[in-house]
Amino acid sequence: MASNTNPVFQTAKYPPSIDLPAPYPPNTTFPLQFSPVSASASLSAKLAGIRQLSLNGEIRRLLDTHGAIYFSNLCLASAEEFSQFTHAFGFVPHEDIGNPVRRTILANNVATANEGPNTRPVYPHNEFGLSPHYPAYVFFYCASAPETGGETPINNSIVLYKRLKDEFPEFIDEIEKKGIKYQLTYPNTSRTQTESPGNSVLQAYGQHVHDSDDAETTRAKIEREIRRLPTATWEWVDQSPTNALGDLRTWQVLPAVRPHTRTGQPAFFNNAVSRFLSAVDAGTLDPPHLTKEGRYRPPAFYGDGGLVPRKYFDAAVRIVQETRVLVKWRMGDVVLLDNHAVQHGREPWTGERRLLASLWDDVK
Known part of the structure; x- marks a missing residue:
């Protein structure tokens, strides 16, 4: 020891x-x-x-x-x-x-x-x-x-992978082939906003933006930062006279299973369970994935955009609860x-x- x-x-x-x-x-x-x-x-x-x-x-x-x-x-x-x-x-x-x-x-x-x-x-x-x-x-x-x-709460990603593969090998096969797709929205609110626990677009990607920059310059600087994430795609939404920059919507398609970099053990390494439970709470698990206020809050998808059957995430939640500390x-x-x-x-x-x-x- x-x-x-x-x-x-x-x-x-x-x-x-x-x-x-x-x-x-x-x-x-x-x-x-x-x-x-x-x-x-x-x-x-x-x-x-x-x-x-x-x-x-x-x-x-x-x-x-x-x-x-x-x-x-x-x-x-x-x-x-x-x-x-x-x-x-x-x-x-x-x-x-x-x-x-x-x-x-x-x-x-x-x-x-x-x-x-x-x-x-x-x-x-x-x-x-x-x-x-x-x-x-x-x-x-x-x-x-x-x-x-x-x-x-902490749980082991390597244990979670093994348990899911033992119980639902077809699910692991699917996510190993397709990966997982995430969507995030960053509103164009203040760089110093504290009203929301989430980041604004300027807080997340605006480190090189100056207050004097116009919307076109700001957008170019933000997109330069996004390109540092090679798997990201994005679009600007909700542009208006009072929101010239617009809000930012990004997507990532990433592996859901990644080998541990030192031991080589496969791990269920992702944020898919978190996104699933957040969508359940918001009542947005099923299409069109809109909250009562009309905000788009989808769960994580298969990498091809398909909806992951709920039974797999329910099983993952059960295993996490059985093995967590x-x-x-x-x-x-x-x-x-x-x-x-x-x-x-x-x-x-x-x-x-x-x-x-x-x-x-x-x-x-």
């Missing part, structure tokens, strides 16, 4: 954890827990311990084996200390391109996890699973713990997820709760 080679951190059993089923070996704990050997360890000592574990390959070995690591009793006191902690791993910072979720930057490579209301869950997904540009690792940090609820938060703690192998979400909560996120890529 890592505690034998690192004087700062030791491994322990995380109470909510489970043992992963096949294709993982027996007694594979998910997630694994790390905690400082000494409760009085300084921040600098903790950072040095993480650097050692990362440099000698232990962190990646443990992520390959377990998929997630919960760091308890860290006592990180701020977004700045969380930023220092994540930088100690030596990963490469991830750059968001076209993020549909609004986040507020709080420190270097640290932002709020999600600005959605506490009454709404976030459904299981791989981070940026609806994009060809996604992070390898996701850190979450508890800046303030909720009174009740607020857990982060609810990460219960304490202030100052961190969870590190291997995004290739783990999906995550969010449960509703009461009281003050603040979760911060940091996204990283593999060392180049």
